[in-house]
Amino acid sequence: QKEVEQNSGPLSVPEGAIASLNCTYSDRGSQSFFWYRQYSGKSPELIMFIYSNGDKEDGRFTAQLNKASQYVSLLIRDSQPSDSATYLCAVRPGGKLIFGQGTELSVKP
Amino acid sequence: DTAVSQTPKYLVTQMGNDKSIKCEQNLGHDTMYWYKQDSKKFLKIMFSYNNKELIINETVPNRFSPKSPDKAHLNLHINSLELGDSAVYFCASSHGTGPDEQYFGPGTRLTVT
Numbered sequence: 150q151k152e153v154e155q156n157s158g159p160l161s162v163p164e165g166a167i168a169s170l171n172c173t174y175s176d177r178g179s180q181s182f183f184w185y186r187q188y189s190g191k192s193p194e195l196i197m198f199i200y201s202n203g204d205k206e207d208g209r210f211t212a213q214l215n216k217a218s219q220y221v222s223l224l225i226r227d228s229q230p231s232d233s234a235t236y237l238c239a240v241r242p243g244g245k246l247i248f249g250q251g252t253e254l255s256v257k258p
Numbered sequence: 259d260t261a262v263s264q265t266p267k268y269l270v271t272q273m274g275n276d277k278s279i280k281c282e283q284n285l286g287h288d289t290m291y292w293y294k295q296d297s298k299k300f301l302k303i304m305f306s307y308n309n310k311e312l313i314i315n316e317t318v319p320n321r322f323s324p325k326s327p328d329k330a331h332l333n334l335h336i337n338s339l340e341l342g343d344s345a346v347y348f349c350a351s352s353h354g355t356g357p358d359e360q361y362f363g364p365g366t367r368l369t370v371t
Contacts, residue, residue, distance in 0.1 A: 244306070244313065244314060250298060
């Protein structure tokens with residue numbers, strides 16, 4: 150079992166829809182969780198982090214964490230074509246970030 | 259500009275050669291990292307330095323040797339390059355070793371032929 154798992158996609162949604170990206174992790178001791186966005190040929194950039202169970206909202210983005218289920222998700226409301234990218238889930242069980250393989254999101258106009 | 263910078267951006271070389279990638283950050287961060295991203299976009303940490311001290315050393319071949327002359331610089335030297343070393347290498351930095359945001363450099367695309 151991989152330490153951090155994501156559906157590689159591609160996930161295709163129409164413009165204006167809600168995109169839902171999911172991630173599961175294996176280490177129950179993980180305390181901090183991150184979502185990075187990576188455009189093709191570019192470096193990852195942090196868009197959300199969450200430490201506590203529940204929801205955390207920032208603009209069109211909502212991160213959801215359920216530690217009991219070892220599950221973290223990212224919702225993107227009112228998806229735009231500019232949101233088309235690979236979304237990397239990262240988990241920090243100790244001193245290092247462990248990344249999932251990323252989910253490719255395509256938002257169609 | 260405040261950022262994490264890497265040189266070179268592209269590196270094409272032959273098997274068996276030795277090459278170095280340089281990284282510099284002017285964010286005043288204490289911790290720097292090297293990551294490798296393979297062709298399937300899987301991003302994996304290789305090394306981490308905090309104030310010039312090695313704190314994370316993943317199961318990376320001995321051919322890879324990081325060097326941190328000061329806390330603003332972290333270089334990666336690779337000996338006897340192999341085809342499987344072809345990947346994008348990202349440098350990153352963060353303020354501390356805790357759950358702080360990591361800022362990534364633009365990446366170095368290494369192609370070994």
